[in-house]
Amino acid sequence: MVRYKAIIAYDGTNFHGFQRQQNARTVQEEIEKTLTKMASKRIEIHGSGRTDAGVHALGQVIHFDFPYPRPLEKMRFGLDTQTPEDIAVIEVEEVDEAFHARYLVKEKTYQFRVQLGKPRSPFTRFYASYFPYDIELAKIERALPDFLGTHDFTSFCASGSSIEDKVRTIYEASVTWKEETQELVFTFRGDGFLYKMIRIMVGTLLKIGNHRMDETSIPAIIAAKDRNLAGPTAHPEGLYLKEVKYD
């Protein structure tokens, strides 16, 4: 057996998320079907983590064990062209059998796109969230650094999550304005993120930018460990898993 690591991108619009499940089209299932055909033997893949229905990936990382070695570009091209068009295989490399796409994650980067203004672009209706209300960018910029550092992010985790340890470290929390497409593009980089955490952070930041919450309220919300104090969960179509880093 040879272990391969692959960097993949996918348009999440027509997937019920990354993780395999009964009676629903998922990214994991499509890639496993293709690899199983290529190897003539059941192959399972492991991703760096799940993504929800409608969430996209520019640089999701997976690993899998293949029964025999194959030239890397042949493996990449075979996987890329035999999976459906909404999955792209960007890079394949051979890794040590100790490598694990989920357990060894060091850092993840997500982006979140929000289109402002009217009308909603027909070209980004599946690729950016939409917020047609007043936004004061300076307020969002004032609030963003309060997410940095190591905190218990219980207030920014969807209720129902079974994960016990809700302490995460955020290294980057920033926003840029793209005039051409009238979009806010948020970037969040950290050692890991809780269930729906980025979508709740963005929902809260939009509430702040829209004057419905004070721009200094993030530290108190974090301290309270109460999901009810944070803002709403932003829609999945704006979210992109951009990069996963390992040691």
Add this chain to the structure above:
Amino acid sequence: MVRYKAIIAYDGTNFHGFQRQQNARTVQEEIEKTLTKMASKRIEIHGSGRTDAGVHALGQVIHFDFPYPRPLEKMRFGLDTQTPEDIAVIEVEEVDEAFHARYLVKEKTYQFRVQLGKPRSPFTRFYASYFPYDIELAKIERALPDFLGTHDFTSFCASGSSIEDKVRTIYEASVTWKEETQELVFTFRGDGFLYKMIRIMVGTLLKIGNHRMDETSIPAIIAAKDRNLAGPTAHPEGLYLKEVKYD
């Protein structure tokens, strides 16, 4: 009756083009259905010209006569929100009854996006053409100015077109390289374009950039008035009607 001019955008992916036809979903039909409901009376629209199946618009122009005057933002908002999500209504203005969206066109601008490199992005599979072969941009840049000016473009018109006068004037023919998305973005501006003309021009330019046709061959192809001498027709998903200008 009050005449309105509207600027609209649409994602052409799920339309069989702009123009109304039997048993196929078209942009014209969707907008007419909405206007007819708004006016409780059959309303017809006129576009600046057709676009083919899969072709997009950032700034298509239409006009229509409405039985009574309505505040412009109300009209825009009503049309925008009551048409399906793949149509956006950007602007509505009241115009003189002499205005006609097709007959009075002075200038049209089209863009054409081509993604180069591997793999094909899952996010642009409906929004850019794909050319994964070698391209020498300098050759395309050398050939582009040969389209400028007034010429009989018979060689760049799909056979079967019923239009007799194939003389058109091109004011701008340019290309830029977008590093971030690995895309060539062509811009063509002229007093009008023949059936599939831009897609044939792009197909020919890609053949030149790929070393399969000399970069000085455009003038001879134009002079020959023979469609067989030009390159193939590029795919519709890369084409955008960007702007229509009137006197």
